[in-house]
Amino acid sequence: MDHNFKESNSELEILAIRIRQDIIKMIHAAGSGHPAGSLGMTDVMVALYFRILRHNPKNPDWNERDRFLLSNGHICPARYATMARAGYFSPDELLTLRNFGSRLQGHPERLRLPGLESTSGPLGAGLAQGAGLAYAARLDELSWHTYVLTSDGEHGAGLHWEAVLFAGKNRLANLTCIVDRNDIQIDGPTEEVMPIEPLKEKYLAFNWNVIEIDGNDIGQIIKAAEQAKSISDRPTCIIAKNIPGCGVSFMENDHKWHGLAPNNEETERALAELQAVEQKLTMNVA
């Protein structure tokens, strides 16, 4: 059975702020991890798990579930925290991130945690696997949809473009690729390290439908996903422009925070900022 989440968009925004606090606490406790991408993609995660995906946290292997692959596996803290809030496992487990014996591996491993569709981390391989899933689903006339979240940095990988070519050729309308377009990669700004613009035109040229959105606007994310599902003759790429480190002022738009854990003082500052936003949003809803 599908699991229905009833939260309004405003409630989801508050949830996203709470998940950002989870992410900060997790990466701080682990002493390593990737905060910038995780914070930037929190709104996409919330929109996916609480509105877009057909899934059931109490039955992760449900055959008719939509498939969601996280190609940029390093932002898994955002996925883990959102899965916990959606009911896949207790949020208490979140602080085991990256620990020995934890189901929450530094990069996600399918065999360790129910609900992960595939193991990921080495960049560029998610869309290809998503294309295989989507092709197989169409072959068997199954109605589930495949979503793949990819980073902008991994658009430097040849394999990703092999998959873009394949999905375009085969008109995989049951496949949606969301691009975490935050303009940074480990070595610096993407347009300095290895420019990928004009990205929209590239996907269009490969016979994809393209939607550009603000990836920190939950309403826009949900609307784009709906639009993607209404297209029947080609795959859709949702370019989700977002602020890396979103919600924590000193992490925003700074590539240094790609793979750096906050220290005690930075953690307190980050949590204080996020709690202030949470209070404000909660008062507005009330």
Next chain:
Amino acid sequence: MSKQNLKLNDSGKQKKLLAATRDGFGQGLVEAAKLDERIIGICADLTESLKMTEFEQQFPKRFVRIGVSEQLLVALGAGFALAGKIPFVASFAAFSPGRSWEQIRTNVCLNDVNLKVVGGHAGLSVGADGATHQALEDIALMRCLPKMTVVVPCDSEQARRATLALATLDGPAYLRLGRAKVPTLTSVDTPFEIGRVQIFREGTDTAIIACGLMTERSLQAAEELAAEDGIECTVLNCHTIKPLDDEAILMAAQKCGALVTVEEHQIAGGLGSVVAELLAQNTPTPIEFVGVHNRFGQSGEADELLSEYELTVSDIKTAVRRALHRKA
């Protein structure tokens, strides 16, 4: 030693059928696909070379052409496997696993999905295409991966049987195929079981452990040694490199006291290494290695290349004599 009831084709004067292991794969895949509708064929622009044309004709919806993209070949296949399919993903071994190794490691083995990597045109016997296309490192690349099964059939019939067996094995596997037509040693009546060596000849002087097209050459070497010098060799066809049949190989080592490994692959990381690792830990025994010595291939006829790289019947006989000498 648990002797299997082997029914080999007549090893005497009668001429044996010549066929390539890729031919047997093509037949086996069609047969397996008839038995299991989950089987999918994916090929990176080498459909005829990998003998997948018949599969494509019989199962057009289950065959996926992807062009020149070996990383996609494996990662896409992993996606099919995640959806419950059993993909056989094929290219030349030099390109897959050559180019697709990381996808095999992460998307297939670490993910533990039911996908079969098929590497064709392996070994020097590819011939005229030259070094770029002659995979001599693929066994090493595949055998070091956890969860991976590695199979190197000795002839076309065995390749057919191996394909059928791998179709029913739940998990990652690598099937190594050759281009050259070689004598068919086994028949439809020859038992085949993944992970069990086949004893093709028995003797107590030296044990020859071979795989692929070198098994036939090893048998020939053993017959000549017996006729010329009264040297009696055991010949094991080690078609499964991983999991290795430890028990049978250790028994052969104990019985014969000396071994020769024979493969169309770099000695580093291949069958010779596998056997040496096993024996060093359990029954230190003199071993001689017949294989490629840290070199790349080149263009030429299969037979002249096998001579140049010391993979002839005569080279195997020399290695047996060296092994015998060390034993004494």
